[in-house]
Amino acid sequence: MARNKHAVIRYKVLDRCFRNPGRRYFIQDLIDECNKVLLEIDPDSKGISRRQIFEDIAFMESSEGYSIELHKHRESKRVYYRYVDISFSIDNSPLNEVEINQLRNAMTILAQFKGMPQFEYVHEILAKLNQGIALKQEEDVIIDFDNNLYLKGIELLGELHNAILYKKVLCVSYQPFENDAPYDVMIHPYYLKQYNNRWFLFGYNPDEGFYNWNLALDRIVSITETDGKYHPNTEIDWFEYFDEMIGVTKPVGATTEPVVLHLNGRAGKYVINKPIHGSQHDKWLAPDLLEVKLDLVINFEFKRLILSYGKDVEVISPEWLKEETMGNLKAALDQYQPVAKTEGA
Structure with missing residues (x-):
């Protein structure tokens, strides 16, 4: 039987009727009780x-x-319905097989996020569910998420998640790619963000006075919790912050700018199906030319994205981005030019 969105509500109403010893509920009474509750929820x-x-x-x-x-x-000629044991209730009954399987499917999906904070319990619960309904421990995975289990720094997620949750000030030993040695950064942690399989x-x-200071987890050497007074975030709405850009890098003082791109052939069709950004407006100028x-x-991530389309994209505006993109492409091409032989070599 199909279970529509109101099914659980009806079951709860029927449960209440079946365990009521003070009234006899015939079929029409049960219909009326269900309809009364459903109308309160959905007047239509x-x-x-x-x-x-x-x-x-x-x-x-x-x-x-x-x-x-x-x-x-x-x-x-009529029949009324009542539980054999009026102390019984479906609210107190164990999960039924349908609910167990639905829960188990959801847990199987969650189990793929190994290393994620607060998900360590998933595997233990899955084992108990499997044992409880006598199902095999290993099953074929039928859905897979992009999740790099071997990413450096992923083991820090739980610790950083808790630091944000419990408002702890951290001293982070940090080593960017361009540095030969790590240095210490004091940070009041607010938010964890994943982009391009990095966290x-x-x-x-406090030393720089920025509320949006960001550290790549794979460049963190160590974390030490301090006794400093936590400075709460009163400056940034993170949803809006990331909504106006691609990736995680926001240059100091940067604001949004209008950009026009032309994409050719398959690249245009791809961008129609997977928009570059939420602000995207596009139209076909020709069968094989899409204006976006x-x-x-x-930012850095957007510039890299443009370069990833290679010959299939042309920056129309702004002019400075067009010139910079041309310079990057020329520099890339120069790397493939043969090196002139020196005289006498």
Whole structure:
């Protein structure tokens, strides 16, 4: 039987009726009780049918449902319904097989996020579910998320998550790619963000006075919790912050700028299906030429994205971005030019 969005509500109403010893609920009474609750939730509800109530009762009696024991008392030509044990309730009953399988499917998906904070319990619960319903421990994975389990720094996620949750000031030993040795950074952690299979910590850096200071987790050498007074975030709405750009890098003082790109052939079709940014507006100028208009912060990640389209993209505006892109492409091409032989070599 299909279980629509109101099914659980109906089951709870029926459960309440079945365990009420002070009233006899005949089929029409059960229909009326269900309709009364459904109308409170959805004024446009057209009510439920007699057939639906019988199907609901059958489901609740089944092993796939709640295995309820229902006494059907005949009174003249009518029948009223009541639990054999009126102390029983579906709210106190164990999960049924359908619910266990639904929960198990959800847990299987969550189990893929190994290394993520607060997900360590998932594997233990899955084992208990498997044991409880006698299912095999290993099953074929039918959905897979982009998740690099071997990413350096991923083991820090739990510690940083808790530092944000419990408002702890951290001293982070940090070593950027361009540095030969690590240095210490004081940070009041606010937010964790994943981009391009890397994780970044955002927070307040009191030495620099920035609330959006970010550290790549794979460049963190060590973390030490301090006794400093935590400075709460009162400056940044993180949803809006990331909504106006691609990636995680925001140049100091940068604001959104209008950008126009022309994409050729398959690149245009790809961008139609997977927009570059939420601000994207596009139109076909020709069967194989798509014009894309964006309004976003032009940062390192966006520039790299443009270069990734190679010959299939042309920057139309702004002019400075066009010139910079041309310079980058020329520099890349120069690397493939043969080196002139020196005289006498």
